[in-house]
Amino acid sequence: MDARDFITANEAEFSQALCDWLSIPSVSADPACHGDVRKSAQWLVDYLKKSGFPVAEIWETDGLPAVYAHWPAADPDAKRVLVYGHHDVQPAALDDGWEYEPFEPHEKDGKIFGRGASDDKGQVLFHALGARAAARAIASAGLAASGESAPPVTLTLLIEGEEESGSPNFAKLLQSRKDQLRPDVIVISDTTMWAADTPSICTGMRGLVDAEISVTGPTRDLHSGSFGGGVPNPAHVLASLLAGLHDENGRVTLPGFYDDVVPLSAAERELLAKLPFDESGWLHDAGDSGAAYGEAGHTTLERIWARPTAEVNGLWGGHTGPGGKTIIPKAAHAKLSFRLVADQDPAKVVSSLEKYLKASTQNGVVVSMTAGTGVRPSRSAIDSPTVEAARRAMERAFGREVLFTKEGGSGPEADLADILGAPLVFVAVGLDADQIHAPNEYVDLSRLLRGAEAVAYLWEELAGTGS
Numbered sequence: 052m053d054a055r056d057f058i059t060a061n062e063a064e065f066s067q068a069l070c071d072w073l074s075i076p077s078v079s080a081d082p083a084c085h086g087d088v089r090k091s092a093q094w095l096v097d098y099l100k101k102s103g104f105p106v107a108e109i110w111e112t113d114g115l116p117a118v119y120a121h122w123p124a125a126d127p128d129a130k131r132v133l134v135y136g137h138h139d140v141q142p143a144a145l146d147d148g149w150e151y152e153p154f155e156p157h158e159k160d161g162k163i164f165g166r167g168a169s170d171d172k173g174q175v176l177f178h179a180l181g182a183r184a185a186a187r188a189i190a191s192a193g194l195a196a197s198g199e200s201a202p203p204v205t206l207t208l209l210i211e212g213e214e215e216s217g218s219p220n221f222a223k224l225l226q227s228r229k230d231q232l233r234p235d236v237i238v239i240s241d242t243t244m245w246a247a248d249t250p251s252i253c254t255g256m257r258g259l260v261d262a263e264i265s266v267t268g269p270t271r272d273l274h275s276g277s278f279g280g281g282v283p284n285p286a287h288v289l290a291s292l293l294a295g296l297h298d299e300n301g302r303v304t305l306p307g308f309y310d311d312v313v314p315l316s317a318a319e320r321e322l323l324a325k326l327p328f329d330e331s332g333w334l335h336d337a338g339d340s341g342a343a344y345g346e347a348g349h350t351t352l353e354r355i356w357a358r359p360t361a362e363v364n365g366l367w368g369g370h371t372g373p374g375g376k377t378i379i380p381k382a383a384h385a386k387l388s389f390r391l392v393a394d395q396d397p398a399k400v401v402s403s404l405e406k407y408l409k410a411s412t413q414n415g416v417v418v419s420m421t422a423g424t425g426v427r428p429s430r431s432a433i434d435s436p437t438v439e440a441a442r443r444a445m446e447r448a449f450g451r452e453v454l455f456t457k458e459g460g461s462g463p464e465a466d467l468a469d470i471l472g473a474p475l476v477f478v479a480v481g482l483d484a485d486q487i488h489a490p491n492e493y494v495d496l497s498r499l500l501r502g503a504e505a506v507a508y509l510w511e512e513l514a515g516t517g518s
Protein backbone atom coordinates (compact mmCIF):
# COMPACT_ATOMS: atom_id res chain seq x y z
CA MET A 52 0.00 0.00 0.00
CA ASP A 53 1.57 3.34 -0.98
CA ALA A 54 1.42 6.43 1.21
CA ARG A 55 -1.56 7.99 -0.57
CA ASP A 56 -3.68 4.84 -0.38
CA PHE A 57 -2.85 4.40 3.28
CA ILE A 58 -3.77 8.01 4.06
CA THR A 59 -7.03 7.82 2.14
CA ALA A 60 -7.94 4.59 3.90
CA ASN A 61 -7.44 6.30 7.28
CA GLU A 62 -9.25 9.55 6.49
CA ALA A 63 -12.29 8.91 8.69
CA GLU A 64 -10.21 7.83 11.68
CA PHE A 65 -7.98 10.91 11.28
CA SER A 66 -10.93 13.30 11.13
CA GLN A 67 -12.51 11.73 14.22
CA ALA A 68 -9.25 11.91 16.16
CA LEU A 69 -8.72 15.56 15.23
CA CYS A 70 -12.24 16.45 16.35
CA ASP A 71 -11.61 14.68 19.69
CA TRP A 72 -8.46 16.72 20.23
CA LEU A 73 -10.06 20.00 19.13
CA SER A 74 -12.73 19.59 21.79
CA ILE A 75 -10.06 20.24 24.47
CA PRO A 76 -9.81 24.05 24.89
CA SER A 77 -6.02 24.23 25.27
CA VAL A 78 -5.83 28.03 25.46
CA SER A 79 -2.39 28.84 26.89
CA ALA A 80 -3.25 32.53 27.40
CA ASP A 81 -6.13 31.76 29.79
CA PRO A 82 -5.13 30.45 33.26
CA ALA A 83 -8.62 28.90 33.57
CA CYS A 84 -7.71 26.63 30.62
CA HIS A 85 -4.29 25.50 31.85
CA GLY A 86 -5.74 22.18 33.02
CA ASP A 87 -6.99 21.69 29.49
CA VAL A 88 -3.56 22.45 28.04
CA ARG A 89 -2.26 19.55 30.20
CA LYS A 90 -5.15 17.39 29.06
CA SER A 91 -4.32 18.24 25.44
CA ALA A 92 -0.69 17.21 25.98
CA GLN A 93 -1.77 13.88 27.48
CA TRP A 94 -4.26 13.31 24.65
CA LEU A 95 -1.44 13.77 22.13
CA VAL A 96 0.92 11.44 24.03
CA ASP A 97 -1.73 8.71 23.99
CA TYR A 98 -2.54 9.25 20.32
CA LEU A 99 1.09 9.22 19.18
CA LYS A 100 1.69 5.97 21.07
CA LYS A 101 -1.32 4.44 19.32
CA SER A 102 0.08 5.74 16.02
CA GLY A 103 3.25 3.71 16.45
CA PHE A 104 5.69 6.08 18.15
CA PRO A 105 7.62 3.84 20.58
CA VAL A 106 8.28 6.87 22.79
CA ALA A 107 5.75 9.61 23.52
CA GLU A 108 5.88 11.58 26.75
CA ILE A 109 5.19 14.89 28.39
CA TRP A 110 8.08 17.29 28.80
CA GLU A 111 7.46 19.69 31.65
CA THR A 112 8.64 23.29 31.50
CA ASP A 113 8.41 26.15 34.00
CA GLY A 114 5.05 26.84 32.36
CA LEU A 115 2.82 24.55 30.31
CA PRO A 116 3.94 21.14 29.06
CA ALA A 117 5.33 20.20 25.67
CA VAL A 118 5.02 16.75 24.08
CA TYR A 119 8.02 14.75 22.91
CA ALA A 120 7.70 11.71 20.68
CA HIS A 121 10.41 9.62 19.05
CA TRP A 122 10.33 6.95 16.35
CA PRO A 123 13.79 5.76 15.28
CA ALA A 124 14.44 4.50 11.78
CA ALA A 125 15.68 0.93 11.41
CA ASP A 126 19.02 2.31 10.18
CA PRO A 127 20.88 3.85 13.16
CA ASP A 128 22.68 6.21 10.76
CA ALA A 129 19.45 7.52 9.23
CA LYS A 130 18.88 11.29 9.19
CA ARG A 131 17.44 12.71 12.39
CA VAL A 132 14.44 14.95 11.79
CA LEU A 133 12.78 17.12 14.42
CA VAL A 134 9.23 18.33 13.76
CA TYR A 135 8.04 21.44 15.58
CA GLY A 136 4.41 22.39 16.13
CA HIS A 137 2.21 23.46 19.04
CA HIS A 138 -0.82 22.04 20.81
CA ASP A 139 -2.02 25.22 22.52
CA VAL A 140 -4.54 27.42 20.72
CA GLN A 141 -5.69 31.02 20.56
CA PRO A 142 -8.59 32.02 22.83
CA ALA A 143 -12.06 31.63 21.34
CA ALA A 144 -15.60 32.27 22.54
CA LEU A 145 -18.96 32.16 20.77
CA ASP A 146 -19.43 35.87 21.62
CA ASP A 147 -16.41 36.81 19.49
CA GLY A 148 -18.54 36.19 16.41
CA TRP A 149 -18.26 32.42 15.97
CA GLU A 150 -21.06 30.76 14.03
CA TYR A 151 -20.48 27.52 15.98
CA GLU A 152 -19.08 26.63 19.38
CA PRO A 153 -15.29 26.91 18.91
CA PHE A 154 -14.64 23.87 21.12
CA GLU A 155 -17.44 21.68 19.74
CA PRO A 156 -15.62 20.68 16.56
CA HIS A 157 -17.35 18.97 13.67
CA GLU A 158 -16.73 17.88 10.10
CA LYS A 159 -19.06 19.05 7.35
CA ASP A 160 -18.67 19.00 3.55
CA GLY A 161 -15.00 18.01 3.79
CA LYS A 162 -14.15 20.78 6.24
CA ILE A 163 -13.29 20.51 9.92
CA PHE A 164 -14.55 23.40 12.03
CA GLY A 165 -13.15 24.40 15.43
CA ARG A 166 -10.42 26.41 17.17
CA GLY A 167 -7.04 24.90 16.35
CA ALA A 168 -8.25 22.99 13.26
CA SER A 169 -5.56 24.68 11.18
CA ASP A 170 -3.36 26.39 13.82
CA ASP A 171 -1.89 24.10 14.82
CA LYS A 172 -3.54 20.84 15.91
CA GLY A 173 -4.57 19.79 12.39
CA GLN A 174 -1.02 20.33 11.20
CA VAL A 175 0.52 18.47 14.14
CA LEU A 176 -1.82 15.54 13.69
CA PHE A 177 -1.06 15.05 10.01
CA HIS A 178 2.46 14.15 11.13
CA ALA A 179 1.12 11.14 13.03
CA LEU A 180 -0.66 9.96 9.88
CA GLY A 181 2.32 10.82 7.65
CA ALA A 182 4.71 8.87 9.89
CA ARG A 183 2.46 5.80 9.82
CA ALA A 184 2.13 6.10 6.04
CA ALA A 185 5.90 6.35 5.57
CA ALA A 186 6.52 3.35 7.85
CA ARG A 187 3.84 1.35 6.02
CA ALA A 188 5.28 2.26 2.60
CA ILE A 189 8.67 0.86 3.67
CA ALA A 190 7.09 -2.32 4.97
CA SER A 191 5.06 -2.78 1.74
CA ALA A 192 8.15 -2.27 -0.40
CA GLY A 193 9.87 -5.05 1.53
CA LEU A 194 12.57 -2.64 2.71
CA ALA A 195 11.93 -3.13 6.39
CA ALA A 196 14.30 -5.27 8.39
CA SER A 197 12.53 -8.32 9.83
CA GLY A 198 9.09 -6.95 9.09
CA GLU A 199 9.44 -4.16 11.63
CA SER A 200 7.64 -0.97 10.87
CA ALA A 201 9.60 2.29 11.11
CA PRO A 202 9.89 5.52 9.10
CA PRO A 203 12.91 5.96 6.81
CA VAL A 204 14.28 8.79 8.98
CA THR A 205 14.58 8.95 12.75
CA LEU A 206 11.61 11.08 13.60
CA THR A 207 11.17 13.29 16.65
CA LEU A 208 8.12 15.44 17.31
CA LEU A 209 8.45 18.34 19.73
CA ILE A 210 5.04 19.93 20.22
CA GLU A 211 5.01 23.04 22.37
CA GLY A 212 2.22 24.12 24.74
CA GLU A 213 2.88 27.87 24.95
CA GLU A 214 3.42 29.08 21.37
CA GLU A 215 0.34 31.30 21.38
CA SER A 216 1.69 32.94 24.55
CA GLY A 217 5.08 33.83 23.06
CA SER A 218 6.98 30.59 23.91
CA PRO A 219 8.34 31.98 27.21
CA ASN A 220 9.92 28.66 28.32
CA PHE A 221 10.76 27.04 25.00
CA ALA A 222 14.35 28.24 24.54
CA LYS A 223 15.19 26.95 28.02
CA LEU A 224 13.60 23.58 27.20
CA LEU A 225 15.68 23.35 24.02
CA GLN A 226 18.86 24.23 25.92
CA SER A 227 18.28 21.54 28.51
CA ARG A 228 17.38 18.84 25.95
CA LYS A 229 19.61 19.72 23.02
CA ASP A 230 21.95 16.72 23.47
CA GLN A 231 19.00 14.39 23.33
CA LEU A 232 17.34 16.12 20.37
CA ARG A 233 20.40 16.80 18.08
CA PRO A 234 18.50 16.89 14.79
CA ASP A 235 20.04 17.07 11.31
CA VAL A 236 16.96 18.90 10.01
CA ILE A 237 14.13 20.83 11.68
CA VAL A 238 10.70 20.80 10.05
CA ILE A 239 8.28 23.54 11.09
CA SER A 240 4.59 22.84 10.52
CA ASP A 241 3.01 26.05 11.74
CA THR A 242 2.83 28.34 8.73
CA THR A 243 0.61 28.87 5.72
CA MET A 244 0.67 28.31 1.97
CA TRP A 245 -0.09 30.99 -0.59
CA ALA A 246 -3.46 29.48 -1.61
CA ALA A 247 -5.20 26.11 -1.80
CA ASP A 248 -4.35 25.93 -5.51
CA THR A 249 -0.88 27.46 -5.08
CA PRO A 250 1.05 25.25 -2.67
CA SER A 251 4.13 26.97 -1.33
CA ILE A 252 6.91 26.68 1.21
CA CYS A 253 7.70 29.47 3.63
CA THR A 254 11.42 30.26 3.52
CA GLY A 255 11.75 32.86 6.20
CA MET A 256 10.19 34.82 8.99
CA ARG A 257 10.98 38.36 9.94
CA GLY A 258 12.23 39.07 13.41
CA LEU A 259 11.31 42.02 15.58
CA VAL A 260 12.67 44.44 18.12
CA ASP A 261 10.98 47.41 19.78
CA ALA A 262 12.21 50.55 21.47
CA GLU A 263 10.84 53.62 23.23
CA ILE A 264 12.59 56.96 23.05
CA SER A 265 12.08 60.09 25.13
CA VAL A 266 13.39 63.56 24.46
CA THR A 267 13.42 65.83 27.50
CA GLY A 268 14.33 69.52 27.67
CA PRO A 269 13.22 72.10 30.24
CA THR A 270 12.16 70.96 33.71
CA ARG A 271 8.56 72.12 33.01
CA ASP A 272 6.35 73.08 30.08
CA LEU A 273 7.31 76.65 29.03
CA HIS A 274 5.19 79.63 27.90
CA SER A 275 5.89 79.84 24.17
CA GLY A 276 5.46 83.64 24.22
CA SER A 277 8.17 84.13 26.82
CA PHE A 278 10.56 81.35 25.80
CA GLY A 279 9.58 80.14 22.31
CA GLY A 280 12.37 80.46 19.78
CA GLY A 281 15.01 80.71 22.47
CA VAL A 282 15.42 77.09 23.64
CA PRO A 283 15.19 73.71 21.88
CA ASN A 284 11.70 72.20 21.70
CA PRO A 285 11.75 68.45 22.59
CA ALA A 286 8.82 67.77 20.22
CA HIS A 287 10.74 69.29 17.31
CA VAL A 288 13.83 67.29 18.21
CA LEU A 289 11.80 64.08 18.38
CA ALA A 290 10.10 64.81 15.04
CA SER A 291 13.44 65.41 13.40
CA LEU A 292 14.96 62.22 14.89
CA LEU A 293 12.01 60.17 13.63
CA ALA A 294 12.01 61.80 10.19
CA GLY A 295 15.71 61.05 9.92
CA LEU A 296 15.18 57.29 10.32
CA HIS A 297 14.53 56.97 6.55
CA ASP A 298 16.18 58.50 3.51
CA GLU A 299 14.40 59.66 0.37
CA ASN A 300 14.48 56.08 -1.02
CA GLY A 301 12.64 54.66 1.96
CA ARG A 302 15.81 53.06 3.33
CA VAL A 303 16.56 52.99 7.04
CA THR A 304 19.48 55.28 7.88
CA LEU A 305 20.74 53.63 11.10
CA PRO A 306 24.49 53.00 10.81
CA GLY A 307 25.21 49.46 9.62
CA PHE A 308 21.49 48.58 9.53
CA TYR A 309 21.76 46.61 6.28
CA ASP A 310 25.20 45.07 6.91
CA ASP A 311 23.83 41.66 7.93
CA VAL A 312 20.82 41.57 5.59
CA VAL A 313 21.05 38.57 3.27
CA PRO A 314 19.85 39.93 -0.08
CA LEU A 315 17.36 37.97 -2.17
CA SER A 316 19.02 35.96 -4.92
CA ALA A 317 17.93 36.43 -8.53
CA ALA A 318 16.22 33.02 -8.36
CA GLU A 319 14.32 33.98 -5.19
CA ARG A 320 13.13 37.23 -6.74
CA GLU A 321 12.01 35.40 -9.86
CA LEU A 322 10.05 32.84 -7.85
CA LEU A 323 8.42 35.49 -5.63
CA ALA A 324 7.34 37.32 -8.79
CA LYS A 325 5.56 34.13 -9.94
CA LEU A 326 3.08 34.27 -7.05
CA PRO A 327 -0.29 35.52 -8.30
CA PHE A 328 -0.26 38.77 -6.29
CA ASP A 329 -3.10 41.26 -6.70
CA GLU A 330 -1.80 44.56 -5.38
CA SER A 331 -5.13 46.40 -5.38
CA GLY A 332 -6.76 43.56 -3.41
CA TRP A 333 -3.83 43.62 -1.04
CA LEU A 334 -4.18 47.41 -0.58
CA HIS A 335 -7.84 46.82 0.23
CA ASP A 336 -6.80 44.27 2.89
CA ALA A 337 -4.25 46.84 4.11
CA GLY A 338 -7.07 48.98 5.50
CA ASP A 339 -7.74 50.56 2.09
CA SER A 340 -4.29 52.11 2.06
CA GLY A 341 -4.10 54.64 -0.75
CA ALA A 342 -0.84 53.46 -2.33
CA ALA A 343 1.94 50.95 -1.96
CA TYR A 344 5.06 52.52 -0.47
CA GLY A 345 8.43 51.34 0.75
CA GLU A 346 12.09 50.81 0.00
CA ALA A 347 12.89 51.78 -3.59
CA GLY A 348 13.88 48.96 -5.93
CA HIS A 349 11.72 46.29 -4.28
CA THR A 350 8.26 44.91 -4.97
CA THR A 351 5.58 44.91 -2.30
CA LEU A 352 6.07 41.21 -1.50
CA GLU A 353 9.82 41.72 -1.23
CA ARG A 354 9.26 44.70 1.08
CA ILE A 355 6.94 42.88 3.48
CA TRP A 356 8.83 39.56 3.49
CA ALA A 357 12.48 40.05 2.71
CA ARG A 358 13.40 43.60 3.72
CA PRO A 359 13.79 45.09 7.19
CA THR A 360 11.79 48.09 8.39
CA ALA A 361 11.70 50.85 10.98
CA GLU A 362 8.21 51.94 12.04
CA VAL A 363 6.94 54.60 14.40
CA ASN A 364 4.13 52.90 16.35
CA GLY A 365 3.04 55.93 18.37
CA LEU A 366 4.19 59.35 19.53
CA TRP A 367 3.03 61.73 22.21
CA GLY A 368 4.00 64.77 24.25
CA GLY A 369 2.87 68.28 25.12
CA HIS A 370 -0.73 69.40 24.86
CA THR A 371 -3.09 67.00 23.10
CA GLY A 372 -6.40 67.96 24.78
CA PRO A 373 -9.12 70.18 23.35
CA GLY A 374 -8.35 73.81 22.49
CA GLY A 375 -4.91 75.38 22.25
CA LYS A 376 -2.18 75.68 24.83
CA THR A 377 0.82 77.72 23.78
CA ILE A 378 3.66 75.77 25.32
CA ILE A 379 7.04 74.32 24.61
CA PRO A 380 6.54 70.82 26.03
CA LYS A 381 9.12 69.61 28.50
CA ALA A 382 9.26 66.18 26.86
CA ALA A 383 8.18 64.14 23.84
CA HIS A 384 8.08 60.35 23.38
CA ALA A 385 7.78 57.74 20.67
CA LYS A 386 7.47 53.97 20.41
CA LEU A 387 9.32 52.32 17.54
CA SER A 388 9.58 48.81 16.20
CA PHE A 389 11.85 47.21 13.65
CA ARG A 390 11.01 44.17 11.53
CA LEU A 391 14.22 42.31 10.89
CA VAL A 392 15.36 39.82 8.28
CA ALA A 393 18.14 37.24 8.36
CA ASP A 394 20.88 37.62 9.52
CA GLN A 395 20.09 40.80 11.46
CA ASP A 396 20.57 40.62 15.23
CA PRO A 397 18.07 42.54 17.41
CA ALA A 398 20.79 43.57 19.90
CA LYS A 399 22.93 45.01 17.11
CA VAL A 400 19.98 47.00 15.75
CA VAL A 401 19.33 48.43 19.22
CA SER A 402 22.95 49.55 19.59
CA SER A 403 22.82 51.06 16.12
CA LEU A 404 19.71 53.02 17.13
CA GLU A 405 21.56 54.22 20.24
CA LYS A 406 24.46 55.43 18.07
CA TYR A 407 22.09 57.22 15.73
CA LEU A 408 20.32 59.00 18.59
CA LYS A 409 23.61 60.04 20.16
CA ALA A 410 24.99 61.39 16.91
CA SER A 411 21.80 63.27 16.01
CA THR A 412 20.95 64.88 19.34
CA GLN A 413 21.41 68.62 19.58
CA ASN A 414 22.64 70.49 22.66
CA GLY A 415 20.09 71.35 25.33
CA VAL A 416 17.97 68.16 25.30
CA VAL A 417 18.48 64.67 26.65
CA VAL A 418 17.48 61.64 24.59
CA SER A 419 16.93 58.37 26.46
CA MET A 420 15.93 55.00 25.17
CA THR A 421 14.70 51.60 26.36
CA ALA A 422 14.47 48.53 24.15
CA GLY A 423 13.15 44.97 24.24
CA THR A 424 15.27 41.88 23.62
CA GLY A 425 13.45 41.11 20.37
CA VAL A 426 12.98 38.02 18.25
CA ARG A 427 15.60 37.00 15.74
CA PRO A 428 14.62 36.46 12.11
CA SER A 429 14.92 33.04 10.46
CA ARG A 430 15.61 31.98 6.92
CA SER A 431 16.05 28.81 4.89
CA ALA A 432 17.85 29.02 1.56
CA ILE A 433 15.75 27.85 -1.40
CA ASP A 434 18.70 26.04 -2.96
CA SER A 435 19.55 24.05 0.19
CA PRO A 436 19.19 20.25 -0.23
CA THR A 437 16.59 20.20 2.58
CA VAL A 438 14.34 22.84 1.02
CA GLU A 439 14.74 21.16 -2.38
CA ALA A 440 13.68 17.83 -0.82
CA ALA A 441 10.64 19.52 0.77
CA ARG A 442 9.70 21.08 -2.53
CA ARG A 443 9.86 17.72 -4.33
CA ALA A 444 7.78 16.13 -1.56
CA MET A 445 5.12 18.86 -1.72
CA GLU A 446 5.03 18.62 -5.51
CA ARG A 447 4.44 14.87 -5.30
CA ALA A 448 1.61 15.39 -2.80
CA PHE A 449 -0.11 18.32 -4.52
CA GLY A 450 0.68 17.42 -8.14
CA ARG A 451 1.65 20.95 -9.08
CA GLU A 452 4.50 23.45 -8.93
CA VAL A 453 5.38 24.54 -5.40
CA LEU A 454 6.39 28.20 -4.99
CA PHE A 455 8.08 30.04 -2.12
CA THR A 456 6.75 32.63 0.32
CA LYS A 457 7.98 34.28 3.48
CA GLU A 458 6.03 35.31 6.54
CA GLY A 459 5.91 38.40 8.69
CA GLY A 460 5.07 36.67 11.97
CA SER A 461 7.61 35.61 14.53
CA GLY A 462 7.71 32.38 16.52
CA PRO A 463 10.46 30.32 18.19
CA GLU A 464 11.96 29.27 14.84
CA ALA A 465 15.22 31.19 15.22
CA ASP A 466 15.73 29.61 18.68
CA LEU A 467 15.23 26.14 17.21
CA ALA A 468 17.79 26.75 14.47
CA ASP A 469 20.34 28.44 16.74
CA ILE A 470 20.13 26.25 19.83
CA LEU A 471 19.87 22.95 17.98
CA GLY A 472 22.24 24.02 15.20
CA ALA A 473 20.27 22.54 12.31
CA PRO A 474 18.64 23.98 9.18
CA LEU A 475 14.92 24.81 9.13
CA VAL A 476 12.40 23.84 6.52
CA PHE A 477 8.78 24.94 6.68
CA VAL A 478 6.26 22.32 5.54
CA ALA A 479 2.72 23.38 6.28
CA VAL A 480 -0.66 23.44 4.60
CA GLY A 481 -2.54 26.17 6.50
CA LEU A 482 -4.08 29.12 4.67
CA ASP A 483 -4.79 32.69 5.74
CA ALA A 484 -8.37 31.86 4.72
CA ASP A 485 -8.53 29.28 7.55
CA GLN A 486 -9.44 32.15 9.94
CA ILE A 487 -6.37 31.47 12.06
CA HIS A 488 -6.50 33.56 15.28
CA ALA A 489 -10.01 34.73 14.22
CA PRO A 490 -13.57 33.50 14.74
CA ASN A 491 -14.78 30.52 12.66
CA GLU A 492 -11.44 28.74 12.23
CA TYR A 493 -11.68 25.71 9.94
CA VAL A 494 -9.53 23.61 7.66
CA ASP A 495 -10.10 21.49 4.55
CA LEU A 496 -9.65 17.86 5.50
CA SER A 497 -8.21 17.13 2.04
CA ARG A 498 -5.50 19.73 2.61
CA LEU A 499 -4.42 18.09 5.89
CA LEU A 500 -4.31 14.73 4.10
CA ARG A 501 -2.05 16.27 1.42
CA GLY A 502 0.11 17.49 4.33
CA ALA A 503 0.35 13.94 5.70
CA GLU A 504 1.31 12.73 2.24
CA ALA A 505 3.88 15.52 1.78
CA VAL A 506 5.70 14.63 5.00
CA ALA A 507 5.59 10.90 4.23
CA TYR A 508 7.33 11.71 0.92
CA LEU A 509 9.68 14.15 2.65
CA TRP A 510 10.98 11.40 4.93
CA GLU A 511 11.66 9.30 1.82
CA GLU A 512 13.33 12.22 0.06
CA LEU A 513 15.54 12.96 3.06
CA ALA A 514 16.43 9.29 3.38
CA GLY A 515 17.33 9.21 -0.30
CA THR A 516 14.68 6.62 -1.11
CA GLY A 517 12.20 9.02 -2.80
CA SER A 518 10.74 7.93 -6.12
Ligand SMILES: [Zn+2]
Pocket residue numbers: 137170171214241
Ligand atom coordinates in the same frame (compact mmCIF):
# COMPACT_ATOMS: atom_id res chain seq x y z
ZN1 LIG B 1 0.48 28.42 15.18
